[in-house]
Amino acid sequence: MKYYLIAGEASGDLHGSNLLKALRQEDPHLQCRAWGGDLIQESGATLVKHYRDLAFMGFIEVVKNLRTILRNLDFCKRDILEFQPDVLILIDYPGFNLRIAKWAKQNGIRVFYYISPQIWAWHTSRIHGIKASVERMFVILPFEKAFYAQYGMHVDFPGHPLLDVSDSRQPDPAFRQQNQLGPEPIIALLPGSRRQEISRMLPAYLAVIPQFPGYQFVIAGAPSIPEAFYHHLLDQSGGREQAKLLTGQTYQILSHAHAALVTSGTATLETALYQVPEVVCYKGNPLSFLIARRLVNVRFISLVNLILDRLIVTELIQQECTTERIASELKRLLDPSRREEVQADYAQLIQALGRKGASQRAAKAMIAYLSEPNP
Numbered sequence: 001m002k003y004y005l006i007a008g009e010a011s012g013d014l015h016g017s018n019l020l021k022a023l024r025q026e027d028p029h030l031q032c033r034a035w036g037g038d039l040i041q042e043s044g045a046t047l048v049k050h051y052r053d054l055a056f057m058g059f060i061e062v063v064k065n066l067r068t069i070l071r072n073l074d075f076c077k078r079d080i081l082e083f084q085p086d087v088l089i090l091i092d093y094p095g096f097n098l099r100i101a102k103w104a105k106q107n108g109i110r111v112f113y114y115i116s117p118q119i120w121a122w123h124t125s126r127i128h129g130i131k132a133s134v135e136r137m138f139v140i141l142p143f144e145k146a147f148y149a150q151y152g153m154h155v156d157f158p159g160h161p162l163l164d165v166s167d168s169r170q171p172d173p174a175f176r177q178q179n180q181l182g183p184e185p186i187i188a189l190l191p192g193s194r195r196q197e198i199s200r201m202l203p204a205y206l207a208v209i210p211q212f213p214g215y216q217f218v219i220a221g222a223p224s225i226p227e228a229f230y231h232h233l234l235d236q237s238g239g240r241e242q243a244k245l246l247t248g249q250t251y252q253i254l255s256h257a258h259a260a261l262v263t264s265g266t267a268t269l270e271t272a273l274y275q276v277p278e279v280v281c282y283k284g285n286p287l288s289f290l291i292a293r294r295l296v297n298v299r300f301i302s303l304v305n306l307i308l309d310r311l312i313v314t315e316l317i318q319q320e321c322t323t324e325r326i327a328s329e330l331k332r333l334l335d336p337s338r339r340e341e342v343q344a345d346y347a348q349l350i351q352a353l354g355r356k357g358a359s360q361r362a363a364k365a366m367i368a369y370l371s372e373p374n375p
Contacts, residue, residue: 001027001370004085005034006076006100008051008093010193010222011266013037015115015140015161015359016091020045022363033083035076036091037224048079052224069096077103087370090134091115098126101133110374112366114138116155120147127151136369138362141307142352158361159354162266166273167356171255179246184216185258187330188276189243190250192263193222195229200283201263202230206239208261208327215258220267221247259333261326268302268313272349277333277342279326280304280315307352312345 003023007016017039024030024044034045041047049072073096080088080100087110090097094117101111116139119126130137130153137155139145148155176182191202202219209217221230227247234240246253250267254260254274262271264282271278280302300306304313314329316322332338 001030001086002083003030003032003087003089004080004083005032005036005040005045005089005091006093006097007034007036007040007091008096010037010051010224012091012093012115013039013051014165016040016089017043018161018164018359019089019091019114019362022359023366025360026363026367033079033085049076050224072096073099076100080104080109081107085109087112087366089114089366092117094119094126098129098133102129105133108374110135110370112136112138112369114362115140116144116148120144127153135375136366138365140358141303142354143307143309156362156365157354158365159356159358160269161358161362162269162273163350163353163356164359166251166270169251169255172252175249175252175256179244179249181218181244182216184214186253186256187212187215187217188253188257188260188262188271189217189219190260190262190267190271191219192265192267193224195225197263197284198222198225198229199233201281202233203237204281204283204321204323204326205261206234206237206243207323208330209239209242211327212330217243218253218257219243219245220250220253221245223248259330259339261330264301264315264317266303268304269307272304272313272346275343275346277339278304278313279329279333280313281321281326282315282317283321284318304346304349308345308349312349313342 005016007013013036016036020032020040020043032045033048034040035049036047037051088104090101090113092115104111111134113134116137139155139157140160145155145157189205191198191205219230221227227245230245254271254276257276260271260276260278262268262278262280264280268280282301300315301317302313302315305311316325
């Protein structure tokens with residue numbers, strides 16, 4: 001069969017690549033075109049667009065780049081029509097994907113959605129468009145099944161695919177030696193995967209380093225971002241000698257980390273699955289943040305807290321995300337009793353995420369649904 005995948009972010013690239021590998025096990029002769037990143041391409045898809053050219057954050061940024069977004073939408077539609085896939089598989093990235101879903105439905109193309117948009121956080125009115133355009137929804141957060149049920153929509157919950165990712169990545173005993181790291185405890189810095197958020201968050205993280213003698217700081221560089229971009233920020237902040245940049249080694253960094261400063265997003269959950277106590281931070285465009293605050297109807301921004309519906313990890317958002325607060329909360333995490341408390345909560349989190357094998361279960365269900373007539 002022919003599959004067309006659209007993922008617009010680093011996390012979607014990761015989960016899309018694992019889904020594609022699982023689909024290939026069920027359908028060895030599949031053909032696939034995809035919007036995504038290096039991982040999806042390495043999994044055998046013909047890459048149409050890289051997500052590094054698609055990631056626009058916040059309301060203001062989207063408006064500024066509207067012409068580019070519209071051109072991408074038109075190009076995507078033409079490419080799908082030319083490829084004529086048996087199914088279009090959309091992975092999160094709602095601003096773009098929900099528009100494509102509506103168009104695809106109108107053109108008789110079957111639409112599966114893997115990893116639900118976070119419409120439960122804001123814009124719940126989008127549920128009506130999803131019901132009209134999406135044939136099958138596959139969710140990865142346990143509470144999403146109940147959310148969709150409120151609107152009369154049955155969805156599949158195969159579990160969270162990050163359980164497989166974290167389980168398959170074992171610590172490399174040569175990690176420190178290979179990367180010229182010392183024996184001091186590592187504090188991981190995860191400033192995000194987009195240039196906009198890295199530009200805002202990395203300087204904020206670097207500013208606290210002088211307060212933590214006896215620790216070494218390691219930056220988890222995103223593979224899609226050139227190292228020169230990080231080096232420019234490090235030079236501006238005077239942090240070139242204070243922190244080590246390692247690109248494409250996030251999971252090894254987390255495997256060896258003692259604590260972490262993490263920009264809100266999927267990385268907050270990845271950090272928890274590696275049992276690393278973390279402070280979750282976020283700074284956005286002030287106007288975009290004001291608009292979002294009026295629309296968002298959830299208590300937390302980190303997936304860790306959202307899934308368990310209580311405050312497990314500290315969240316420092318916008319004005320609270322200061323050098324003083326970040327340093328203070330990081331110092332708390334270094335206290336042994338606080339670390340034990342956080343890690344005990346992480347154990348409950350892992351239990352709530354379901355069983356391992358999410359990508360395989362999702363792939364099997366998709367193949368089964370595709371064997372049924374187009375509704």
